Amino acid sequence: MKALYFESFGGPEVLQYGDIADPVVKADTLLVKTTVIGLNFADIYRRRGHYHIEQHQPYIDGYEGIGIITAIGQAVSEYEVGERVLFVDVPFANAEVVAVPVDRAIRVPARLTDEEAVTVGLQGLTADFLAHDLAQNRPGDPVLVQGISGGVGQLLAQLLVADGQVVYGVASSATKAQAAYEIGAQQVFRREDDWSSTHQNYFRTAFDGAGVTLLDSLKVTQKRGRTVFYGMAGGNPPKVDPIALMKDSKNLMTGDLWDFLDSAKSRQARADRLFHYVLTQQVQAQPAKVYALAEGAQAHRDLEAGAYAGKLLLKP
Template identity: 25%
Template sequence: MKAVVIKEFGGPEMLEWTEVDDPAPAADEVVIDVAASALNRADVMQRYGLYPLPPGTSPYPGLEVSGRISAVGEGVTGWEVGQEVCALLTGGGYAQKVAVPAGQVLTVPRGVSLTEAAALPEATATVWSNLVLTAGLKAGETLLVHGGGGGIGTTAVQIGKALGARVVTTVGGPEKAALARELGADQAIDYRSEDFAEHGPYDVILDVIGGAYLDRNVRSLAGDGRLIVIGLQDGLEATLNLVEVLYKRLSVIGTTLRSRSKAQKAEIIADVQKHVWPMIESGAVKLVVDRTLPMSEAAEGHRLMEAGGHTGKIILVND
């Protein structure tokens, strides 16, 4: 088969579409013939050498795929060869085939094409696990979503609204602000001209930015507020005012989906299938796709993502 290989750490030109060995399913795994994968910020970090891989992880980038099951490992129940599925991965999605634990496989939601389904697992699992399972977002609370124009952001705005929260989001520019409001955001703040901290307080903040936003995030949280940091787009370090944390009884939590155990991921995926898939099938949560590219042009996808002009997900399609 072919896969996108990182020749050495560096820019997008370090991605190469080349021949590699086919995967075989271990016990409790299935092999998926990949129809499509989707880009995530973690893929860019991995390409730069800033995202250490968990032991045993495929070295190829790609945290989600859609496709058809072509092989089933020992002990797998509930999945059969030929089924159309999508799946959350620890790596290896930029390829023609991938082996994945059966607990991380999902059906394709009704009304979503097989290609589009590739863009669902990572964003939905990230948003649901952090907003609901970690932060405990409740109806009536105010949620701030940073990066409301990206794949995570567009999903978080909609799921937050579906859960009954008041949703505020930061975006870059009027077009992304208009999209955020169309998706249900009660307020869209252009971070280039406004300070989101002035529009608080917020009960829950979902942050993909990292260090540069830490102080303002903490200052703008309400009492008993929860800050969930899931990305480091603008800084690895920051100073934390512990007086603010103690006085307001704040929770500051850093999480990644990739490093969780297979058992934890299986629990999250089961919850997503149960709670988020009905939101998608009813139209309450819509997939936002910026564009599709051939998987052999993954480097171009990475350039687009790093430039920051895209809205929603960038999908890589196998020829």
């Protein structure tokens, strides 16, 4: 099969495209011929050697994709050859064929295209877990999304609006701010403005995927409110004093999506909830930009440069 692979860690230039051996189907796995593969910033970190990556010779990046089942293991009874499945946490995804453990396969409604499903897949499930497991807000609550124009931020904001919360955001440009207004934001602050001083103790929940802005997020969170920390897109977060949190009765929440996708039943139920938002047009992902898998190095360069605000997809 063809795959995008690398033999040493480094920049996009280490990526190669060529033939490697097909994966072997095991008793509890599905062989999936991929049609669309999702590219995420975690893939950049893995290529650089900054994130854990599964051992393989050569290395194959990627964890998210969709495709058609071409073979099933002898212990698999719930799927058949020819069915379409999505996966969001299966290694070696940057390839024409991926071995998917049966408990990590997700069925997708027929009304969703392959591109739509992958565009909302991992980032949408992340947004769903942040909103419904960690924050647990009520209708009418004022909430803040740092980086509201990012991949997770856009989907999270729409989920919160659909759930009846009053959404504010922080964006780095007028164009990104306008995009946030178009998905339902009540107000969008520019990153360079002194918005945290004018909105101290204002938000029931502040969602922070930037990392470096964590103290600002805590500053604007209400007493007994929650700051939900979920990423370091802007750099490592500063140290937080737990005594200061206790004094102001503020809660710092965090978690790992994989701890909540703890069974095939839970995984499908969460995906079905997300797909309902999409099918009822309460959540609409920005159109994705598609590259051939052979153009993977350029896709990595564009993702690192922030050249496109939407999802980047790879097609075998």
